[in-house]
Amino acid sequence: MNLALVEPIVNAVLYEGYMLYPYRPSSVKNRQRWTFGGVYPQAYSETQSGSDVWAVQTECLVVGDERSVPQLDLKIRFLHLLAREIGELASPLAELPPGDEPDFHVVAALQVGEKLFQTWQEVTERAIDIADLRLSDLVAGPQRLTFAFGPSRTLEPLREAGGAVVGVSVREQQRIEGAVELAAERVDAHVFKVSVRVLNLTPLAPSDVQNREAALLRSFVSTHMILGVRDGSFSSLFDPPEQLREATSGCRNIGVWPVLVGEEPARDMLLASPIILYDYPQVAPESPGDLFDGTEIDEILTLRIMTMTEDEKREMIAVDERARAMLERTEALAREQLLGLHGTVRGMRSLEEGL
Numbered sequence: 001m002n003l004a005l006v007e008p009i010v011n012a013v014l015y016e017g018y019m020l021y022p023y024r025p026s027s028v029k030n031r032q033r034w035t036f037g038g039v040y041p042q043a044y045s046e047t048q049s050g051s052d053v054w055a056v057q058t059e060c061l062v063v064g065d066e067r068s069v070p071q072l073d074l075k076i077r078f079l080h081l082l083a084r085e086i087g088e089l090a091s092p093l094a095e096l097p098p099g100d101e102p103d104f105h106v107v108a109a110l111q112v113g114e115k116l117f118q119t120w121q122e123v124t125e126r127a128i129d130i131a132d133l134r135l136s137d138l139v140a141g142p143q144r145l146t147f148a149f150g151p152s153r154t155l156e157p158l159r160e161a162g163g164a165v166v167g168v169s170v171r172e173q174q175r176i177e178g179a180v181e182l183a184a185e186r187v188d189a190h191v192f193k194v195s196v197r198v199l200n201l202t203p204l205a206p207s208d209v210q211n212r213e214a215a216l217l218r219s220f221v222s223t224h225m226i227l228g229v230r231d232g233s234f235s236s237l238f239d240p241p242e243q244l245r246e247a248t249s250g251c252r253n254i255g256v257w258p259v260l261v262g263e264e265p266a267r268d269m270l271l272a273s274p275i276i277l278y279d280y281p282q283v284a285p286e287s288p289g290d291l292f293d294g295t296e297i298d299e300i301l302t303l304r305i306m307t308m309t310e311d312e313k314r315e316m317i318a319v320d321e322r323a324r325a326m327l328e329r330t331e332a333l334a335r336e337q338l339l340g341l342h343g344t345v346r347g348m349r350s351l352e353e354g355l
Contacts (some may be wrong), residue, residue, distance in 0.1 A: 008283040012294040018170040037222040037274030043204040044215035056255035058272035061235040070232030072133040078220035079123040092164040116318040138184035150175040155218035225272040286340040299341035
């Protein structure tokens with residue numbers, strides 16, 4: 001599975017909405033994030049009447065050749081939230097006490113010298129790789145694989161110019177647990193229907209069952225799946241061949257939708273995305289980098305970033321390294337790159353006479 005061919009589009013899916021203009025925690029649209037691809041703990045999901053799912057599923061068709069049985073490779077990717085809290089110490093310290101936490105209270109932001117530190121939610125990329133799945137084995141019986149990540153907690157001292165510790169940056173990540181269920185059935189001699197389900201089985205304390213913030217920290221965010229096939233090909237769910245239309249209509253997808261990815265007309269990779277896409281989606285080649293909004297409005301967002309005040313830029317830099325890199329990249333754009341964002345003709349065709 002050549003992931004280099006699809007890396008730009010799958011990364012755009014992974015970070016869609018991660019942070020939106022005006023790229024500051026104080027903006028309303030950045031206070032409730034993670035609107036795409038959330039897979040929540042089962043106990044929390046069941047209190048939400050199904051609006052926040054605890055399992056996502058993709059089903060697709062694989063057409064094998066007559067000489068061998070197709071094999072699948074699967075990569076599941078999502079973001080694991082990491083809560084970053086900024087604490088202001090009750091009184092400055094020369095060093096943090098070893099093996100203990102100092103007395104501090106959490107603040108939205110803390111100015112330490114010339115640097116601004118802000119409470120925020122960072123992320124860690126997670127991936128589950130499953131290789132060499134023979135479809136004949138999945139037809140013989142479904143498989144279930146479990147996984148888990150975390151927890152962690154670290155404290156970083158925030159020092160003023162003289163070296164005294166006046167605050168702490170606390171990064172805490174909750175343990176998450178899940179499972180992947182895999183199954184396949186024969187549609188006919190050389191066609192298989194493949195099913196992949198991702199379940200969030202993270203336990204919740206009774207006090208957190210209806211707490212969205214607590215559930216989010218134990219959720220799989222921006223969840224998507226990348227499937228690759230050998231000795232076979234995927235059938236498009238958007239435009240299946242006539243002989244597979246009935247079988248295609250029987251594919252049930254929950255929370256994600258599979259589309260062909262890679263170089264058209266290749267059919268060896270499929271992306272099951274929580275965002276509606278068409279077959280062979282692409283990030284515009286004129287885009288100079290990630291703006292966390294894959295809707296081809298790069299020119300507007302770039303110009304807005306360039307008109308920010310110095311105070312607004314300082315707040316944006318303090319969000320995290322991704323925001324800082326975005327600002328630096330935007331401010332370093334050459335004139336030719338800016339002009340390239342203004343609009344590009346992808347193709348032209350003539351109208352028929354009489355129209």
